[in-house]
Amino acid sequence: xxxxxxxxxxxxxxxxxxxxxxxxxxxxxxxxxxxxxxxxxxxxxxxxxxxxxxxxxxxxxxxxxxxxxxxxxxxxxxxxxxxxxxxxxxxxxxxxxxxxxxxxxxxxxxxxxxxxxxxxxxxxxxxxxxxxxxxxxxxxxxxxxxxxxxxxxxxxxxxxxxxxxxxxxxxxxxxxxxxxxxxxxxxxxxxxxxxxxxxxxxxxxxxxxxxxxxxxxxxxxxxxxxxxxxxxxxxxxxxxxxxxxxxxxxxxxxxxxxxxxxxxxxxxxxxxxxxxxxxxxxxxxxxxxxxxxxxxxxxxxxxxxxxxxxxxxxxxxxxxxxxxxxxxxxxxxxxxxxxxxxxxxxxxxxxxxxxxxxxxxxxxxxxxxxxxxxxxxxxxxxxxxxxxxxxxxxxxxxxxxxxxxxxxxxxxxxxxxxxxxxxxxxxxxxxxxxxxxxxxxxxxxxxxxxxxxxxxxxxxxxxxxxxxxxxxxxxxxxxxxxxxxxxxxxxxxxxxxxxxxxxxxxxxxxxxxxxxxxxxxxxxxxxxxxxxxxxxxxxxxxxxxxxxxxxxxxxxxxxxxxxxxxxxxxxxxxxxxxxxxxxxxxxxxxxxxxxxxxxxxxxxxxxxxxxxxxxxxxxxxxxxxxxxxxxxxxxxxxxxxxxxxxxxxxxxxxxxxxxxxxxxxxxxxxxxxxxxxxxxxxxxxxxxxxxxxxxxxxxxxxxxxxxxxxxxxxxxxxxxxxxxxxxxxxxxxxxxxxxxxxxxxxxxxxxxxxxxxxxxxxxxxxxxxxxxxxxxxxxxxx
Numbered sequence: 001x002x003x004x005x006x007x008x009x010x011x012x013x014x015x016x017x018x019x020x021x022x023x024x025x026x027x028x029x030x031x032x033x034x035x036x037x038x039x040x041x042x043x044x045x046x047x048x049x050x051x052x053x054x055x056x057x058x059x060x061x062x063x064x065x066x067x068x069x070x071x072x073x074x075x076x077x078x079x080x081x082x083x084x085x086x087x088x089x090x091x092x093x094x095x096x097x098x099x100x101x102x103x104x105x106x107x108x109x110x111x112x113x114x115x116x117x118x119x120x121x122x123x124x125x126x127x128x129x130x131x132x133x134x135x136x137x138x139x140x141x142x143x144x145x146x147x148x149x150x151x152x153x154x155x156x157x158x159x160x161x162x163x164x165x166x167x168x169x170x171x172x173x174x175x176x177x178x179x180x181x182x183x184x185x186x187x188x189x190x191x192x193x194x195x196x197x198x199x200x201x202x203x204x205x206x207x208x209x210x211x212x213x214x215x216x217x218x219x220x221x222x223x224x225x226x227x228x229x230x231x232x233x234x235x236x237x238x239x240x241x242x243x244x245x246x247x248x249x250x251x252x253x254x255x256x257x258x259x260x261x262x263x264x265x266x267x268x269x270x271x272x273x274x275x276x277x278x279x280x281x282x283x284x285x286x287x288x289x290x291x292x293x294x295x296x297x298x299x300x301x302x303x304x305x306x307x308x309x310x311x312x313x314x315x316x317x318x319x320x321x322x323x324x325x326x327x328x329x330x331x332x333x334x335x336x337x338x339x340x341x342x343x344x345x346x347x348x349x350x351x352x353x354x355x356x357x358x359x360x361x362x363x364x365x366x367x368x369x370x371x372x373x374x375x376x377x378x379x380x381x382x383x384x385x386x387x388x389x390x391x392x393x394x395x396x397x398x399x400x401x402x403x404x405x406x407x408x409x410x411x412x413x414x415x416x417x418x419x420x421x422x423x424x425x426x427x428x429x430x431x432x433x434x435x436x437x438x439x440x441x442x443x444x445x446x447x448x449x450x451x452x453x454x455x456x457x458x459x460x461x462x463x464x465x466x467x468x469x470x471x472x473x474x475x476x477x478x479x480x481x482x483x484x485x486x487x488x489x490x491x492x493x494x495x496x497x498x499x500x501x502x503x504x505x506x507x508x509x510x511x512x513x514x515x516x517x518x519x520x521x522x523x524x525x526x527x528x529x530x531x532x533x534x535x536x537x538x539x540x541x542x543x544x545x546x547x548x549x550x551x552x553x554x555x556x557x558x559x560x561x562x563x564x565x566x567x568x569x570x571x572x573x574x575x576x577x578x579x580x581x582x583x584x585x586x587x588x589x590x591x592x593x594x595x596x597x598x599x600x601x602x603x604x605x606x607x608x609x610x611x612x613x614x615x616x617x618x619x620x621x622x623x624x625x626x627x628x629x630x631x632x633x634x635x636x637x638x639x640x641x642x643x644x645x646x647x648x649x650x651x652x653x654x655x656x657x658x659x660x661x662x663x664x665x666x667x668x669x670x671x672x673x674x675x676x677x678x679x680x681x682x683x684x685x686x687x688x689x690x691x692x693x694x695x696x697x698x699x700x701x702x703x704x705x706x707x708x709x710x711x712x713x714x715x716x717x718x719x720x721x722x723x724x725x726x727x728x729x730x731x732x733x734x735x736x737x738x739x740x741x742x743x744x745x746x747x748x749x750x751x752x753x754x755x756x757x758x759x760x761x762x763x764x765x766x767x768x769x770x771x772x773x774x775x776x777x778x779x780x781x782x
Contacts, residue, residue: 005027005028005029006023006026006028006029006081006082006166006567007028007029007031007079007080007081007082007362007364008020008023008028008029008030008031008080008081008082008083008084008162009031009033009073009076009077009080009082009083009084009101010030010031010032010033010057010084010086011033011083011084011085011086011087011093012032012033012034012039012053012054012084012086013086013087013106014086014121014122014148014151015086015106015107015108015151015154015155015158015179015181016084016085016086016104016106016154016155016158017041017053017054017086017151017155018053018151018152018154018155018156018158018159018589019084019104019106019154019155019156019158019159019162020032020053020054020057020084020155021052021053021054021056021155022155022156022159022333022334022560023082023084023159023162024055024056024057024343024346025056025332025333025334025337025343026337026338026564027337027338027341028082029058030056030057030058030084031057031058031059031060031076031080031354031357032054032057032058032059032060032349033060033061033062033073033076034059034060034061034062034351034352035061035062035063035064036061036063038050038061038351039054041053041054042351044613045592045595045596045599045600046599046600047323047348048328048592048595048596048599048600049592049595050348051321051323051328051330051348051595051599052321052330052331052591052592052595053592054348054349055321055322055323055330055346055347055348055349056343056346056347057349058349058353058354058357059349059350059351059352059353059354060076060352060354060355060357060358061351061352061355062358072358075358076357076358077101078100078101078364079360079361079362079363079364080100080101080362080364081100081101081102081166081169081364082101082102082104082162082165082166083101083102083103083104084104084106084158084162085103085104085105085106086106086107087105088107089105089107089108089109089110089111089116089117090116090117093105099173099174100169100174100364101174101364102161102162102165102166102168102169102174102175102177103165103174103175103176103177104158104161104162104165104177104179105176105177105178105179106154106155106158106179106181107179107180107181108120108124108125108180108181108182109180109181109182109712110178110179110180110182110183110716110738111178112178112715112716113712113715113716114711114712114715115182115691115711115712116712118691118696119691119694119695119696119697120181120696120698121614121632121634121696122144122148122149122150122151123144123150123609123611123617123630123632123696123698124630124632124696124697124698125150125151125154125181125182125185125698126144126145126149126150126185126630127142127144127619127628127629127630127698127699127700127701128182128185128698128699128701128710129150129181129182129183129184129185129186129188129189129701129706130185130186130189130192130193130701130702130703130705130706131144131145131149131150131185131188131189132144132619132628132630132700133192133205133700133701133702133703133705134189134192134203134205134206134546134547135205135535135543135545135546135547136205136207136543137205137207137208137543138204138205138207138626140537141609141618141619141621141628142205142619142628142700143535143536143537143543143608143609144609144619144630145531145535145545145549146531146534146535146591146593146604146606146607147531147534147589147590147591147592147593148591149531149549149589150181150184150185151181152589152591153181153184153185153188153552153553153556154179154180154181154184154185156553156556156557156560156589157179157184157556157736157737158177158179159560160400160556160559160560160563160737161177161179161737161739162177163560163563163564163567164177164379164380164404164563164737164739165177165379165739166567167379167380167563167566167567167570168377168378168379168739170570171377172377175739175740176739176740177737177738177739178738179736179737179738180716180736180738182712182713183713183716183718183734183736184736186706186713186718186733186736187733187734187735187736188549188552189547189703190392190547190548190549190551190552191203191211191212191426191428191441191547192547192702192703193703193706193707193733194428194440194441194444194703194733195211195428195703196702196703196704196707197440197444197703197707197730197731198428198429198430198440198441198730199428199429199430199440200430202702202703202704203703204626206546206547207543207546208543208544208546209267209271209546210228210523210546210547211546211547212425212426213228213231213425213426213521214228214229214230214263214264214267214270214271215227215228215229215230215296215521215523215546216228216271216523216546217300217523217527217532217542217543217544217546218271218274218275218278219275219278219279220278220279220281220282220283220286220299221279221280221281221282221283222282222283223283223299223300224283224299224300224527224532224533224542224544225278225281225283225286225287225297225298225299225300225527226297226298226299226300226523226524226526226527226532226544227287227290227295227296227297227298227521227523227524227527228296228297228523229263229270230295230296230519230521231419231423231521233260234294235294235295235296236260236263238293238294238295239274239295240252240253240257242290242293242295243273243277246277248273248276248277249273250273250276251273252270252273257270261424264424264425283299283300284299286299287299291515291517291518291519294519295519296519296520296521296524297524298518298520298524298525298527298528299527299528300527300532300533300542300544301527301528301529301530301533302530302533302534302603302604302605303530303533303534303590303593303594303596303597303603303604304597304603305530306528306529306530306587306590306593306594307329307594307597307598309528309583310513310514310515311509311510311513311514311515311516311518311581311583312583312584312587314512314513314514315510315512315513315581315584316332316342316344317331317332317342317584317587318330318331318332318594319331319332319342319343319344319345319346320344320345320346321345321346321347321348321595322345322346322347322348323347323348327345328595328598328599329594329595329598330346330594330595330598331587331588331590331593331594331595332584332587332588333584333588334557334560334561334580334584334585334588334589335557335558335560335561335578335579335580335581335584335585336578336579337561337564337565337568337578338564338565338568338576339568339574339576340576340577340579377405378404378405378739378745379404379405379739380401380404380405380406381405381406382405383401383405383406383407383473383474383566384406384407384409384471384472384473384474384764385398385401385402385406385407385408385409385472385473385474385475385476385562386409386411386468386469386472386474386475386476387408387409387410387411387449387476388411388475388476388477388478388479388484389410389476389477389478389506390416390418390419390420390478391418391419391420391478391551392420392445392522392548392551392552392555393478393506393522393548393550393551393552393554393555393558393582394476394477394478394506394555394558395410395418395420395445395446395555396445396551396552396554396555396556396559397476397504397506397554397555397556397558397559397562398410398449398476399445399446399447399448399449399555400555400556400559400735400737401474401559401562401563402447402448402449403447403448403735403737403745403746404735404737404739404745405745406474407450408448408449408450409449409450409451409452409468409472409756409760409764410446410449410450410451410452410751411452411454411456411465411468412451412452412453412454412753412754413453413454413455413456413457413782414453414455414782415455415456415457416456417436418442420439420441420442420445421436421437421439421442421753422434422436422439426439426441427439427440427441428440428441429727435726436753437724437725437726437727437752437753438726438727440727440730442750443724443727443730443749443750444732444733444750445750446750446751447722447732447746447748447749447750448745448746448747448748449750449751450751450755450756450759450760451751451752451753451754451755451756451757452754452756452757452760452761452781453753453754453757453781453782454757454780454781454782455779455780455781455782456487458780460775460778460780461780462487462488462489464761464765464775464780465487465489466489466493466497467765468760468764468765469489469494469497469498469501470497470498471498471764471765472498472501473501473502473566474501474502474503474504474562474565474566475494475501475502475503475504476503476504476505476506476558476562477504477505477506478505478506478507478554478582479505479507480507480508480517480519481505481507481509481510481511481516481517482517484505491503491577494577495575498575499575500569500573500574500575501575502562502565502566502569502575502576502578503575503576503577503578504558504561504562504565504577504578504580505577505578505579505580506554506558506580506582507520507581507582508520508521508524508525508581508582508583509581509582509583510579510580510581510583510584511579512579520582520583522547522548522549522550522551522554522582523544523545523546523550524550525550525551525554525582525583525585525586526544526545526549526550526586527544528583528586529550529583529586529587529590530587530590530593530594530604531545531549531550531586531589531590532544532545533606534593534604534605534606535606536606536608537606537607537608538605538606538607538608539605539606541606542606550582550585550586551582553585553586553589554580554582554585554586556585557580557585557588558578558580558585561578561580562578565578609630610664611632613660614632614633614634614660615633615660615661615663615664615667615670616631616633616642616663616667616670616671616674617631617632617633618630618631618671619700620671620674620675620678620679620686621675621678621679622678622679622681622682622683622686623679623680623681623682623683624682624683627682627683627699627700628683628699628700629678629683629686629687629690629697629698629699629700630696630697630698630699630700631674631690631695631696631697632695632696632697633660633663633695634696637694638694638695638696639652639657639663640652641690641693641694641695642674642690642693642695644693645677645689645690645693645695646673646674646676646677647677648673651670683699683700684699684709687699706719707719707731716734717734718733718734719731719732719733719734720732720734720746722746722748722749723749724749724750725749725752726752727749732746732749734746754781754782757781758772758781761775761781
């Protein structure tokens with residue numbers, strides 16, 4: 001099969017530009033449509049923001065206020081495979097005129113619903129999507145994650161939507177894909193809404209301690225460390241052994257601490273002992289020594305330290321951005337693609353450098369006539385995925401694939417159970433925490449899947465697993481780097497079983513490099529990539545990212561990689577091994593943090609909720625306990641509207657309040673005036689008043705707010721009610737990628753442990769009943 005280039009036309013916005021960057025990393029031709037004065041990012045960070053988001057793209061200048069240029073855009077779109085559309089939800093775009101391009105519309109709140117026309121920035125969406133309620137300390141305002149994480153969640157979901165659309169176009173008309181940034185955030189909260197859905201509980205902001213597992217942020221002699229006691233008895237035993245060797249155990253060698261329940265109840269005491277021990281160590285030295293003992297710790301590194309990370313450099317993660325004669329180091333992509341290729345450099349396009357593309361005629365290939373359309377078919381119908389993942393990062397990836405039609409067979413074992421089925425801390429259930437089928441955490445992330453139980457510690461079990469691999473299109477696992485190879489199932493063996501297999505591994509650090517054997521959790525990844533270091537109020541007051549944001553990002557990047565590899569296989573006939581490192585996946589979401597350091601020489605530091613270009617920009621207290629509203633003033637119109645609402649008309653045209661920089665110099669005075677207004681009103685009243693005046697504002701919503709109070713999510717049917725055979729009927733988080741305005745892709749609840757074993761072996765592998773009975777009698781099936 002001949003390989004052809006996929007063409008993307010991008011009408012950019014902060015919510016789409018990361019999607020365009022991801023598609024550049026896949027080798028697609030991305031044409032950026034810029035206004036006559038250029039994309040706004042050209043004027044940010046001395047142009048380095050544009051270099052990060054748009055290097056590798058082609059530039060076409062069109063004035064969409066002029067009819068001739070609108071006609072030119074229609075011609076450009078007619079020859080495209082994908083239209084990546086970040087225009088305002090109320091505006092019209094040329095995609096409706098053409099059947100060939102996959103139209104991916106990315107807006108803050110989606111194209112339908114009562115908030116679809118609301119003004120929004122990253123801060124607005126982070127608040128209303130539930131992210132900010134999970135970051136910060138209980139005694140301080142909520143914190144926004146740095147580097148536009150809400151925008152980037154929308155971007156990676158848009159890339160997934162584009163790839164799903166390309167696949168759907170093979171058996172019908174190109175679909176319309178509706179991406180709501182708020183829903184992308186609401187689907188990324190780990191237990192943020194699940195605790196309410198399954199335990200009637202709303203967790204407060206966790207500060208520096210993980211709300212579910214014994215991990216947190218600690219102070220070292222020269223900075224901060226992320227890590228903790230891990231998830232297995234071995235890790236506690238090894239931690240205690242180390243403390244005893246150093247004479248730092250205090251009372252932790254008392255037999256009472258052998259009980260994990262006792263350790264959980266008195267976790268504060270254990271962490272205090274650990275803190276006294278850690279305070280004496282340089283952060284990097286401690287992390288290396290801990291990892292030698294297979295303990296999950298990492299130094300909290302900033303963007304400049306990220307550049308010298310030995311693992312990232314050994315795996316050639318970073319790339320060069322070339323602009324004229326200038327070469328600047330920047331972040332690479334979440335995975336090497338295709339077939340292990342690394343992008344070494346990207347060229348920053350001159351404004352309008354590719355104007356000739358407007359008159360070029362291009363025939364789009366890969367779509368089929370409407371009469372061949374197969375009604376009701378999902379993008380991944382007919383694709384079988386063997387799911388060897390556990391906990392969150394891997395299951396989140398396979399959930400996305402299952403939501404869009406893939407047959408996902410989850411291989412489980414009583415000998416190696418998924419901790420989210422059994423761990424009391426992660427079970428999330430109104431009932432007892434010892435039933436593997438009633439875990440709200442497991443059941444949410446494993447809907448639409450099938451479960452088989454198989455003892456893979458035996459030759460017979462491995463033979464069954466090999467047969468399943470041979471019958472699958474995709475194999476995904478998130479074990480440590482050597483596990484599958486030790487089972488005799490490395491990539492070469494997988495290719496022998498199925499030559500065009502798509503194999504996606506998701507280890508913490510990747511399968512190669514000096515740190516490939518490091519033990520990794522989501523907080524370890526956040527610590528190592530700069531995300532934790534930039535989450536706080538200043539360099540000395542770092543709060544960090546405690547929940548599993550890194551796991552969600554890794555799952556999204558792995559789903560992108562899987563879809564891209566399937567598209568590549570369709571075009572070339574070749575499968576591949578995508579060696580995805582969760583470290584690289586999260587690092588790829590660090591926005592302009594690195595290029596700011598290498599280009600401008602400015603070393604990014606934590607800055608709370610402030611924004612360099614806008615002021616005021618932050619979180620303000622409203623009426624009620626722990627109720628907050630976010631406000632972002634972008635320009636003069638926002639400022640004038642805000643002044644009117646807070647009854648300070650004298651500030652509206654005063655010279656000393658004219659610019660964002662001037663207003664920032666009067667920040668305490670302005671904050672006091674805004675708070676005097678917001679503090680006396682319910683948060684929804686404040687939000688609606690500001691939005692009515694066109695000012696980006698959003699309530700900081702927690703899990704209860706999202707499920708009960710958000711009229712927009714309810715109107716869009718985001719939370720979906722489905723019955724589970726043991727846990728009963730409950731609400732599930734929706735799928736944020738909506739194909740052809742489909743409300744829900746949740747067909748079935750999560751499977752009972754091993755419920756599909758016999759059916760899969762009979763229907764997929766064609767095993768006769770007597771062989772299945774023999775395997776069960778030998779306890780190969782459990």
